[in-house]
Amino acid sequence: xxxxxxxxxxxxxxxxxxxxxxxxxxxxxxxxxxxxxxxxxxxxxxxxxxxxxxxxxxxxxxxxxxxxxxxxxxxxxxxxxxxxxxxxxxxxxxxxxxxxxxxxxxxxxxxxxxxxxxxxxxxxxxxxxxxxxxxxxxxxxxxxxxxxxxxxxxxxxxxxxxxxxxxxxxxxxxxxxxxxxxxxxxxxxxxxxxxxxxxxxxxxxxxxxxxxxxxxxxxxxxxxxxxxxxxxxxxxxxxxxxxxxxxxxxxxxxxxxxxxxxxxxxxxxxxxxxxxxxxxxxxxxxxxxxxxxxxxxxxxxxxxxxxxxxxxxxxxxxxxxxxxxxxxxxxxxxxxxxxxxxxxxxxxxxxxxxxxxxxxxxxxxxxxxxxxxxxxxxxxxxxxxxxxxxxxxxxxxxxxxxxxxx
Amino acid sequence: xxxxxxxxxxxxxxxxxxxxxxxxxxxxxxxxxxxxxxxxxxxxxxxxxxxxxxxxxxxxxxxxxxxxxxxxxxxxxxxxxxxxxxxxxxxxxxxxxxxxxxxxxxxxxxxxxxxxxxxxxxxxxxxxxxxxxxxxxxxxxxxxxxxxxxxxxxxxxxxxxxxxxxxxxxxxxxxxxxxxxxxxxxxxxxxxxxxxxxxxxxxxxxxxxxxxxxxxxxxxxxxxxxxxxxxxxxxxxxxxxxxxxxxxxxxxxxxxxxxxxxxxxxxxxxxxxxxxxxxxxxxxxxxxxxxxxxxxxxxxxxxxxxxxxxxxx
Numbered sequence: 193x194x195x196x197x198x199x200x201x202x203x204x205x206x207x208x209x210x211x212x213x214x215x216x217x218x219x220x221x222x223x224x225x226x227x228x229x230x231x232x233x234x235x236x237x238x239x240x241x242x243x244x245x246x247x248x249x250x251x252x253x254x255x256x257x258x259x260x261x262x263x264x265x266x267x268x269x270x271x272x273x274x275x276x277x278x279x280x281x282x283x284x285x286x287x288x289x290x291x292x293x294x295x296x297x298x299x300x301x302x303x304x305x306x307x308x309x310x311x312x313x314x315x316x317x318x319x320x321x322x323x324x325x326x327x328x329x330x331x332x333x334x335x336x337x338x339x340x341x342x343x344x345x346x347x348x349x350x351x352x353x354x355x356x357x358x359x360x361x362x363x364x365x366x367x368x369x370x371x372x373x374x375x376x377x378x379x380x381x382x383x384x385x386x387x388x389x390x391x392x393x394x395x396x397x398x399x400x401x402x403x404x405x406x407x408x409x410x411x412x413x414x415x416x417x418x419x420x421x422x423x424x425x426x427x428x429x430x431x432x433x434x435x436x437x438x439x440x441x442x443x444x445x446x447x448x449x450x451x452x453x454x455x456x457x458x459x460x461x462x463x464x465x466x467x468x469x470x471x472x473x474x475x476x477x478x479x480x481x482x483x484x485x486x487x488x489x490x491x492x493x494x495x496x497x498x499x500x501x502x503x504x505x506x507x508x509x510x511x512x513x514x515x516x517x518x519x520x521x522x523x524x525x526x527x528x529x530x531x532x533x534x535x536x537x538x539x540x541x542x543x544x545x546x547x548x549x550x551x552x553x554x555x556x557x558x559x560x561x562x563x564x565x566x567x568x569x570x571x572x573x574x575x576x577x578x579x580x581x582x583x584x585x586x587x588x589x590x591x592x593x594x595x596x597x598x
Numbered sequence: 599x600x601x602x603x604x605x606x607x608x609x610x611x612x613x614x615x616x617x618x619x620x621x622x623x624x625x626x627x628x629x630x631x632x633x634x635x636x637x638x639x640x641x642x643x644x645x646x647x648x649x650x651x652x653x654x655x656x657x658x659x660x661x662x663x664x665x666x667x668x669x670x671x672x673x674x675x676x677x678x679x680x681x682x683x684x685x686x687x688x689x690x691x692x693x694x695x696x697x698x699x700x701x702x703x704x705x706x707x708x709x710x711x712x713x714x715x716x717x718x719x720x721x722x723x724x725x726x727x728x729x730x731x732x733x734x735x736x737x738x739x740x741x742x743x744x745x746x747x748x749x750x751x752x753x754x755x756x757x758x759x760x761x762x763x764x765x766x767x768x769x770x771x772x773x774x775x776x777x778x779x780x781x782x783x784x785x786x787x788x789x790x791x792x793x794x795x796x797x798x799x800x801x802x803x804x805x806x807x808x809x810x811x812x813x814x815x816x817x818x819x820x821x822x823x824x825x826x827x828x829x830x831x832x833x834x835x836x837x838x839x840x841x842x843x844x845x846x847x848x849x850x851x852x853x854x855x856x857x858x859x860x861x862x863x864x865x866x867x868x869x870x871x872x873x874x875x876x877x878x879x880x881x882x883x884x885x886x887x888x889x890x891x892x893x894x895x896x897x898x899x900x901x902x903x904x905x906x907x908x909x910x911x
Binding site for chain 2: 244246248297300301303304305307308309311312313315316319320323432436439440443473475476478479480482483486487490534537538541542543
């Protein structure tokens with residue numbers, strides 16, 4: 193903990209605690225999803241970032257946790273040993289058990305084969321889930337109710353938000369604590385050099401299984417929170433898209449820092465929620481962003497602040513500020529141009545537009561950003577070209593400055 | 599009996615199709631050590647290219663053009679994406695191809711919509727090859743099998759009998775040594791990557807017309823192809839062939855088996871007990887067909903971790 197980050201952390205916590213008073217109900221539901229996605233991404237990057245074992249099937253543990261929680265909620269109905277606030281523990285326990293079994297198989301191999309096994313296990317569950325109706329409820333899924341407990345009825349979104357917040361913060365604290373323990377340090381060593389670790393006498397397979405199981409446990413907890421907030425679970429949680437989004441979120445955020453994946457997941461979930469009405473191509477943007485990050489900023493978005501700070505340290509603000517402004521301007525122009533092209537194409541290729549175009553003699557205009565664009569007019573395609581070229585020019589300028597001064 | 603022969607034939611054809619896609623994947627893996635997650639996306643691209651071109655060119659030329667286009671996309675991916683991140687390591691490359699597969703699937707949805715397109719076998723090829731019992735066997739399946747077998751033969755001869763094949767095998771086996779001997783290994787990598795992508799594209803263009811062509815086809819085939827290369831042994835062409843056929847036949851036969859675990863337990867007199875338990879016990883094997891390849895893969899990994907014919911670990 194540096195001097196700067198402690199007040200920052202306290203401020204962040206205070207903001208999270210005050211959120212229900214600041215936001216309307218719709219955004220609060222989105223915040224719950226953001227918190228859950230943040231926990232899921234943190235759990236994921238314990239395995240893939242810290243231990244260096246790429247998993248493409250983490251939806252399995254998330255989904256198992258969600259279903260176990262739903263079943264527990266129906267079985268106990270909030271009374272007895274497990275009141276509603278403790279329900280996510282069921283998800284965590286199930287995630288842990290399934291994680292130990294799956295991890296024992298998967299960590300037999302490393303590298304690419306490991307990644308393929310995780311994918312196969314998730315697909316196995318996804319193919320099996322709709323067949324086992326009694327367990328996973330078939331197509332319609334299983335629904336449940338949050339029962340009142342401890343004098344709270346868990347009816348309002350605010351109460352669910354606080355419940356989720358407490359669990360997510362507790363889990364993040366535990367995950368952070370794990371990274372400080374000897375076992376956590378050894379996980380890092382596992383990524384760096386498994387052979388040397390084996391030579392030093394450590395049980396490499398056991399270490400791998402433990403990292404896998406802990407990651408699966410917190411994924412299951414995230415799934416449990418999801419089930420608690422939705423009051424339902426459907427076999428769609430096993431879909432490849434769920435596994436994919438956690439990979440994209442974590443790496444966009446940057447797996448090399450502890451909070452990177454959580455921030456990435458929260459940001460991506462927020463954007464996904466914010467633009468879901470405006471565009472149908474959000475997943476495409478997410479994919480493009482991911483590939484750009486992988487190619488140009490391997491440390492992720494959270495790594496950008498680090499390199500910015502290094503730049504200031506090395507050359508002072510006088511050097512750093514123009515470069516930062518130039519890069520920000522370039523990013524803005526390039527994304528504006530990219531968004532314009534994608535949205536334009538999306539509307540051009542849509543079913544409705546094709547039907548319209550077939551009925552009319554010439555191509556009808558497209559409404560975008562509050563203006564009607566003629567698909568064949570020069571101006572329509574000049575706008576994105578100008579945006580993209582000027583963005584590219586700014587990028588080269590920023591690079592040249594960076595290259596000249598350092 | 600007829601049904602059995604038919605499922606056996608269908609399974610073989612499906613297996614050969616899987617081989618067409620996995621051949622390129624396993625070659626590229628053997629060479630660069632990176633599993634190309636976007637490989638099945640080339641399969642999908644092939645199908646969509648052929649679909650959009652067939653009105654313009656006719657079926658045959660559309661398939662050829664689609665194959666070449668898919669290969670060209672493969673070359674672009676290798677040259678401008680993979681090569682740039684090569685120094686970050688294999689995990690990074692795997693993630694990049696994962697992102698690319700995601701983008702290709704979403705781009706297809708953008709251009710063609712999130713539903714199956716109407717890509718069909720041309721009427722000229724839509725006839726029965728032979729009749730067995732009272733059922734007719736479609737000629738197009740025979741054609742698909744012939745394409746796959748011709749491809750396997752060509753690939754095998756090319757790799758073992760020609761000078762290019764020697765260089766490619768050298769580059770796969772000892773890339774640094776081949777480079778030191780003056781061969782342009784980068785170019786070989788790009789070429790093999792492109793050929794692999796083109797083969798996947800060919801498979802897609804041919805098979806897309808028979809099965810469905812939709813934005814999910816890459817994922818469906820992709821997962822199966824990963825199972826094939828892991829079961830067959832990463833980097834082994836013969837292993838890929840064996841595993842493809844095995845998985846194709848097993849899934850195809852399982853679909854027609856109408857019994858469950860409970861029926862098996864009846865042999866030891868525990869049928870009533872099993873039926874009481876329900877769940878997995880009473881599930882018909884036919885409904886478990888989709889999961890069998892994954893179970894097979896886990897089994898292989900336990901018994902023979904390097905795959906059926908793999909040597910590299």
